[in-house]
Amino acid sequence: MRWHVRFPRSVMIPAALVVLNACGTVPELVLSPSDESNLIDIRLNFKVGSAADPENQPGLARLTLWTIMHGGTKDLTQEEITYLKYPLAAAENLFIDRDNLVISATVHGEKFDDYYPLLRDRLLRPRWDKKDFEHQKKQLAATIENSLMGENDEWFGKEMLQWLLYPQGHPYHWPTVGRVEAVENLTIKDVEAFWENHLGTGNLVIGLAGPHTPKQRKQIEKDFSGFHFKSYEPTPLPAPVELSAQAVVLVEKPTDAAAISMGFPLDVSPADPDYYALLLFNACFGQHRTFVGRLMNEMRVKRGLNYGDYSYINHFVQNSYSPYPRPGVFRRQQYFSIWIRPVKRENAHFAIRQAIWELNDVVEHGIPEEKFQHAKEFIVHYAKLWAASQTSQLGFLVDSHLAGIPYYIDQIESMASSLTREQVNAAVQRHLTPENLQIAVICKDAPELAEALRTNKPSPIHYDNPVSPDILEKDQEIMNYPLNISGIEILAYQETFK
Amino acid sequence: MHQNRLLPFITLFLAAGLIAQPSARPIQVPVEEYQLQNGLTVLLVPMPNTDVMTMQMTVRVGSRNEVEFGKTGFAHFFEHMMFRGSKHYSRERRDEMIQQYGADANAWTSDDLTNYFITATVSALEPLLAMEADRFINLTYTKEDFQTEAGAILGEYNTGRSNPVLTMSEALRAEAFQRHTYGHTVMGYYTDILAMPNQYEHSLEFFRRYYRPDNAILTIVGGIETAKALALVKKYYGPWKPGYDPKPVPQEFAQHESREVALTWSTQTNPQLWMAWKIPAYSNSNTIYQVLDVLKEAQFSQWGELYKRLVIDEQITRSLRVESDRSRDPGLFTVQATLYDETLIDSVRTVISTTLSQAGEHLTEEQLTRIKNHLYYAATMRLNDPSSVAYQLLSFAQLTGDYHSLQYYYDQLEALDLSTIRTIQQRIFQPARLTIVTLKQEVHQ
Numbered sequence: 027m028r029w030h031v032r033f034p035r036s037v038m039i040p041a042a043l044v045v046l047n048a049c050g051t052v053p054e055l056v057l058s059p060s061d062e063s064n065l066i067d068i069r070l071n072f073k074v075g076s077a078a079d080p081e082n083q084p085g086l087a088r089l090t091l092w093t094i095m096h097g098g099t100k101d102l103t104q105e106e107i108t109y110l111k112y113p114l115a116a117a118e119n120l121f122i123d124r125d126n127l128v129i130s131a132t133v134h135g136e137k138f139d140d141y142y143p144l145l146r147d148r149l150l151r152p153r154w155d156k157k158d159f160e161h162q163k164k165q166l167a168a169t170i171e172n173s174l175m176g177e178n179d180e181w182f183g184k185e186m187l188q189w190l191l192y193p194q195g196h197p198y199h200w201p202t203v204g205r206v207e208a209v210e211n212l213t214i215k216d217v218e219a220f221w222e223n224h225l226g227t228g229n230l231v232i233g234l235a236g237p238h239t240p241k242q243r244k245q246i247e248k249d250f251s252g253f254h255f256k257s258y259e260p261t262p263l264p265a266p267v268e269l270s271a272q273a274v275v276l277v278e279k280p281t282d283a284a285a286i287s288m289g290f291p292l293d294v295s296p297a298d299p300d301y302y303a304l305l306l307f308n309a310c311f312g313q314h315r316t317f318v319g320r321l322m323n324e325m326r327v328k329r330g331l332n333y334g335d336y337s338y339i340n341h342f343v344q345n346s347y348s349p350y351p352r353p354g355v356f357r358r359q360q361y362f363s364i365w366i367r368p369v370k371r372e373n374a375h376f377a378i379r380q381a382i383w384e385l386n387d388v389v390e391h392g393i394p395e396e397k398f399q400h401a402k403e404f405i406v407h408y409a410k411l412w413a414a415s416q417t418s419q420l421g422f423l424v425d426s427h428l429a430g431i432p433y434y435i436d437q438i439e440s441m442a443s444s445l446t447r448e449q450v451n452a453a454v455q456r457h458l459t460p461e462n463l464q465i466a467v468i469c470k471d472a473p474e475l476a477e478a479l480r481t482n483k484p485s486p487i488h489y490d491n492p493v494s495p496d497i498l499e500k501d502q503e504i505m506n507y508p509l510n511i512s513g514i515e516i517l518a519y520q521e522t523f524k
Numbered sequence: 525m526h527q528n529r530l531l532p533f534i535t536l537f538l539a540a541g542l543i544a545q546p547s548a549r550p551i552q553v554p555v556e557e558y559q560l561q562n563g564l565t566v567l568l569v570p571m572p573n574t575d576v577m578t579m580q581m582t583v584r585v586g587s588r589n590e591v592e593f594g595k596t597g598f599a600h601f602f603e604h605m606m607f608r609g610s611k612h613y614s615r616e617r618r619d620e621m622i623q624q625y626g627a628d629a630n631a632w633t634s635d636d637l638t639n640y641f642i643t644a645t646v647s648a649l650e651p652l653l654a655m656e657a658d659r660f661i662n663l664t665y666t667k668e669d670f671q672t673e674a675g676a677i678l679g680e681y682n683t684g685r686s687n688p689v690l691t692m693s694e695a696l697r698a699e700a701f702q703r704h705t706y707g708h709t710v711m712g713y714y715t716d717i718l719a720m721p722n723q724y725e726h727s728l729e730f731f732r733r734y735y736r737p738d739n740a741i742l743t744i745v746g747g748i749e750t751a752k753a754l755a756l757v758k759k760y761y762g763p764w765k766p767g768y769d770p771k772p773v774p775q776e777f778a779q780h781e782s783r784e785v786a787l788t789w790s791t792q793t794n795p796q797l798w799m800a801w802k803i804p805a806y807s808n809s810n811t812i813y814q815v816l817d818v819l820k821e822a823q824f825s826q827w828g829e830l831y832k833r834l835v836i837d838e839q840i841t842r843s844l845r846v847e848s849d850r851s852r853d854p855g856l857f858t859v860q861a862t863l864y865d866e867t868l869i870d871s872v873r874t875v876i877s878t879t880l881s882q883a884g885e886h887l888t889e890e891q892l893t894r895i896k897n898h899l900y901y902a903a904t905m906r907l908n909d910p911s912s913v914a915y916q917l918l919s920f921a922q923l924t925g926d927y928h929s930l931q932y933y934y935d936q937l938e939a940l941d942l943s944t945i946r947t948i949q950q951r952i953f954q955p956a957r958l959t960i961v962t963l964k965q966e967v968h969q
Binding site for chain 1: 572573574575576607615619620622623624625626627628629630643644645648668671672673674675676678679680682683685686687688689718721790791792793794825826827832835836839842864894897898899900901902904905908909910911912
């Protein structure tokens with residue numbers, strides 16, 4: 027057998043054909059046909075996520091998808107599925123967020139007909155094997171207790187920020203992994219009921235890309251038609267809390283460095299022109315894992331405070347090892363955030379102050395003309411890199427469909443290109459409120475930090491190495507910069523998501 | 525202005541699989557390979573229908589070359605210094621250009637290499653190539669920049685500190701390698717990181733020795749016209765002066781019996797068991813890596829014998845992973861088991877060592893064929909965007925200096941039979957190659 031690798035198209039994407047079904051008994055389809063790749067991508071995006079978890083059962087949506095996708099079918103055991111799938115080398119990924127459950131699979135075109143039934147039958151006819159379920163449940167509980175609370179303070183900090191931004195009772199309050207005890211109490215009946223009530227044609231978008239045939243497409247449509255069909259109303263979300271001050275949650279943990287995340291609710295969706303103004307602002311303030319942002323330059327490059335400092339205008343998940351956004355995390359409510367990667371504990375107070383000082387300064391004074399022009403050029407070109415593979419292209423196509431906009435990557439170019447500096451600065455002033463930043467810190471000696479924050483105690487930065495006089499001069503201002511903190515809560519790390 | 529000195533040394537245009545003997549299953553990547561007169565190897569891969577391109581400069585220096593006492597972590601630190609500006613492109617100018625062209629520019633360091641990449645739309649090829657070349661030829665930074673950057677390294681070290689994996693890696697390497705530089709992680713020892721600000725002079729020496737065209741491979745993949753790209757490479761990288769001058773890397777002492785380290789951890793964690801066997805250096809001429817990759821699939825993939833027993837059936841192991849080094853000097857085949865219950869560490873350890881010592885005998889012809897198919901399909905699936913193609917090429921090219929190693933690997937995999945697998949398995953999974961690291965939760969009185 028000879029192998030021929032044909033490279034997929036990238037960037038220059040064909041116009042997506044979106045089929046919306048009037049009667050609603052068949053799933054919505056987003057198609058990106060191409061015969062230039064030999065890979066087929068299929069993406070099943072349920073418009074439901076952990077926001078649908080009952081208040082006392084956080085983790086249920088995730089455990090449901092894990093049990094189904096890592097389990098068997100009515101005809102085949104988990105072991106048989108694994109065995110059949112293996113030689114096809116399909117790349118299968120699950121993305122679980124507050125408002126979406128996504129299954130993304132990439133497979134060689136010639137193997138698609140072998141692979142597809144294995145995917146379909148797990149979803150439509152799950153086996154509900156008790157052992158598969160218990161296995162996934164044990165894994166999930168360990169993920170919360172050890173991976174999240176025990177071993178990854180950066181992830182922990184980001185989840186604590188959302189815990190703070192969305193108070194108990196808000197469907198976004200708990201992480202998608204849930205709470206340990208809640209997960210341990212889940213039963214196979216719970217996940218079965220979640221599957222029956224929340225996964226179905228009524229909230230499913232199917233994306234297909236690559237050299238798929240009309241016959242394959244029709245088969246998929248037919249298979250998913252009428253799957254648990256009923257109209258589906260997403261769990262209602264309360265309006266974001268009106269904030270009038272900064273608030274802090276400190277998680278006490280015996281760790282050498284302090285992990286810091288801060289943010290506030292920000293409801294600007296990609297359908298809103300202001301979104302692109304903020305995207306442009308963010309490109310010069312805190313673009314994820316690049317050196318182009320102000321935070322990165324002021325905190326890491328000039329002061330060597332830590333490894334990185336970034337900001338986001340919506341919930342952000344990195345796409346694998348790249349610094350690009352991963353599609354599949356489109357949310358109904360969004361938030362602005364700043365991620366300060368771990369700093370030495372003695373510099374935690376200074377780092378919090380500096381991030382807020384920098385944001386406040388840019389809100390107050392706006393982006394200078396030169397920076398604005400650079401950011402504009404940057405974002406238009408850079409966004410094209412986000413969709414270099416067919417899998418990412420399809421992800422952004424489906425997300426665009428969910429957001430009700432033209433193809434997101436094109437939309438960034440067309441919207442950002444026409445923005446003026448005045449429009450961007452006005453949007454920044456309209457939406458960004460540094461005085462309301464909610465702050466989550468994972469660190470040791472939390473009471474001491476709480477006291478320093480409460481009393482606005484000066485917080486000199488501790489340098490290991492000399493820096494220039496102009497930096498020291500600015501540091502003087504930052505270390506005395508008054509914060510506007512109204513409440514500080516301290517939690518033991520083992521108690522947070524227990 | 526130096527173009528007259530830059531005649532292409534080799535010019536090839538071939539699919540990797542079509543050299544020498546035609547391969548049964550060629551990896552169909554159209555590579556053009558050149559060598560500039562200064563020794564720089566250049567790999568160009570045109571991809572149709574994309575206006576994205578990636579340029580990746582692989583310098584064959586990594587933590588393996590940190591032979592001086594107190595200088596661990598230096599190759600990685602030096603990688604950071606390459607972002608502080610050069611003679612014609614200050615740091616500010618560099619950042620401006622990255623913004624202007626919307627590029628993704630970063631780098632990473634491993635045991636054996638330091639890789640600098642810049643990915644952007646293809647219209648930015650010339651300006652970005654000129655900018656990149658300048659830092660390899662005319663790097664400049666102040667002592668103050670150097671010292672400030674040391675803070676960022678400490679920050680990077682801190683990002684991983686809450687995870688016991690970093691501590692376990694440090695312990696495993698230190699125990700397994702008592703002389704060779706694989707005995708420390710790429711990040712380096714904490715004490716050496718703290719002392720980095722004092723190493724300014726050493727950094728100049730490090731650049732002089734290792735950052736030379738005759739120790740580097742430039743890979744450009746994407747929507748490029750190769751003739752034009754080559755002309756630009758000659759123009760901008762031609763003036764880079766050769767003079768690779770490595771310090772010898774000490775060879776590891778022979779190991780005679782198994783070794784063991786026991787660690788504890790103060791915050792919430794699962795117990796861990798790592799078992800690492802020494803394996804030979806990578807070479808085109810033997811099939812050990814293919815055998816280990818096959819056994820990795822047969823034992824640790826989701827249908828694998830050990831995975832099925834420990835993770836699925838008995839559910840006493842939370843996760844079971846393997847890292848099999850492909851390195852320039854002898855490295856490690858490391859099994860990483862995360863358990864739920866620390867009292868089971870010894871029994872899991874016995875199951876793993878017993879099973880691996882018979883892994884080849886347990887493998888059937890049918891399974892071997894399935895594994896070969898899987899590995900081949902998986903490899904070709906990864907060739908789906910410019911960065912992935914570049915990574916596949918350079919990860920083999922850096923090992924041997926020859927990108928054809930990618931094809932040799934798959935040719936030898938295709939030819940592999942059960943008796944070879946059994947012979948190699950018996951050779952590798954011996955107590956005299958083994959180092960064990962365990963980690964348990966600290967007991968609070």
